[in-house]
Amino acid sequence: MKNIIRLAIGSSLLVGSTLMIAPQQADGFTTIGGSLGLAQRDLRLFNNFNGSSANNNTTIHANWPQYDGAELAMWKAGAEWNSRAHGDGSGDSSQGSVGSGTANFSYAWNGNASNVGGGNDNIISSIGGSSGGVLAYTETPISDGWRIRFYGDAWNWQDGPGTVSSGIDIQGVACHELGHALGLGHTTVSGSTMLAYISGTGQPQRSIQSDDISGVRYIYGAMSAAMPSVASITGNANLGGNITITGTNFSATGNTLWLQSNVLDSGAAGGNFVKVTGLSSSNGGTVINMTLPSAGWEGGEIHVQSNGTNNSNLSESHPFGGTGGGVLNDTITMTINDSTPNPGQLVTLSWNGAPANQSYTIVYAFTNNSPLFTSWSGIVGTGATSSSGIGTYSKIIPSRGAGRTVYVEMQVPVGADIFNSNTVTVNIN
Ligand SMILES: [Zn+2]
Incomplete structure (x- = not known):
């Protein structure tokens, strides 16, 4: 028997009555029983929303790599419940920082699913039809998983990512439904995400409030x-590459890295994170050096699980990966002092974040071969990086470059790996 909890759109009368009783409620949150263990933290979207405004955001944000449209909205909606800020917390202009739960709980975004899945496959999707004023609902009980359905055709769904001035905000409603998925019922405290109904677009519900936070802390500690x-x-962070994870509270031995699965399905396999086990740390539990698996995963977000199976052993989510199958490039940051120079002008490239004391090559091409230039038209210069990873290289723009656009990248091979920079675009006058 599924316990179905719905979010209905509010009328002005209901909002008015709630405002009258809200000041009497210290803790208004309720719970529906159960909690999500570490095996049920996955969150996916089967993106079958039909309305064009549900998927018209095409802007990728660096803190949320590789996803846009409704996927990005769902990802942020889940991450708002997480223990700490996702990456630097940025990427949602309507709230200060995404990741506000401060409980022993984090969702684990695992990308797309291929269908709506079963009642406990932890997949969000759209469903046809309508049910009065109901926007969406969550199928529970939760301890073995959940499923969320949005009435996709009944409402004018908006994927944001900024201010939503008409229609209904996907991210706000998803944040509410994902509150049910983690074990919360409705609250009576006005302004909370877990209020049973919304007024306006629902955008304010993207940001969980003190009563919501009290609720998630009550369930998970x-x-x-x-x-x-x-x-x-x-x-x-290419497949098979070597990475260094810096942080705090890693166990000396027995840490596990969670990577997003690249399996696209609507069953259990695609929801399970790819896990690299048995990782040791150094520097007092602050550094993990490791080799990534050569297949099976993709970029998006990662978590580190310290040695144990309690809710408090799983870190918050952290963005990971650039474009394509988990490729993380641009680990070196490079800039130019003048991106529109004249022929004959001396320009200076500056960088930081390069591997220390290694040989580097700065290459150029007439097409932007980002994220990694595997072929190029010529070499700007070569040298050795410093012990700090910070450096500069100056070069006179050759006269034959007049009128051309060139793309410049720094590459530093270390063993079998190539660390590279972002692409610097130079429009020569
Ligand atoms: Zn609800």
């Missing part, structure tokens, strides 16, 4: 001081 956290990832 306030975030442990020992919960692992990921600060940064450097290195070659």
Whole structure:
């Protein structure tokens, strides 16, 4: 028997009555029983929304790599419940930081599913038809998983990502439904994400409020001081590449890296994260050096699980990966002091984040071969990186370059890996 909890659109009368009782409620949240263990943290979308405005955001944000449209909205909606900020927390202009739960809980975004899945496959999707004022609903009980359906054809769904001024905000409604999926019922506290109905577009519900936070902390416990956290990832995140994860509270041995599965299905396999087990840390539990699997995963987000199976052993989510199948390039940041130089002018390229004390090559091409230039038209220069990974290279623009656009990239081979920079575009006068 499924316990179905719905979010209905509100009328002005209902909103008015709620405002009258709200001040009497210290803790208004309710729970529906159960919680999501570490095996049920996955979150996917079967993107069968028909309305064009549900998928018209095509802007990728660096803090949320590789996804746009409704996927990006669902990802952010889940991450708002997470223990700590996702990456630097940026990417949603309507709230200060995404990742506000401060509980021993984080969702694990795992990309797309191929169909709506069963009642416990942890997949969000659209469903046809309508049910009065109902926007969406969550199928529970939750402990073995959940399913969320949006009435896709009944409402004018909006994927944002910024201010939504008409229609209904996918991200706000998804944040509410994912509150049910993690175990919360409705609250009586006005302004909370878990209020039973919305007024307006629902955009404010993207940001969970104090009563919602009290609820997730009640179910999963306030975030442990020992919960692992990921600060940064450097290195070659290609399939089979070597990376360095920097953070805090990693166990000395027995850490596990969670990577998004590249399996596209609507069953269990595609929802399960690819896990690299048995990872040791150094520097007092702050550094993990590891080799990525050579297949089976894709970019998006990662988590680190310290040595244990409690809710407090799983880190918050951290963005990971550039374009394509998990490729993380552009680990070196490079700029030019003048991107529209004249022929004969001396220009200077500056970089940071390069591997220390290694030989580098700066290449150019007449097409932008990002994310990694595997062929090029010529070499700008060569040298050795410093111990700090910071450096510059100056070059006179040759006269034969007049009127051309060239694309410049720095490459630093280390063993079998190539660390490379972002592409610098130079429009020569
Ligand atoms: Zn609800």
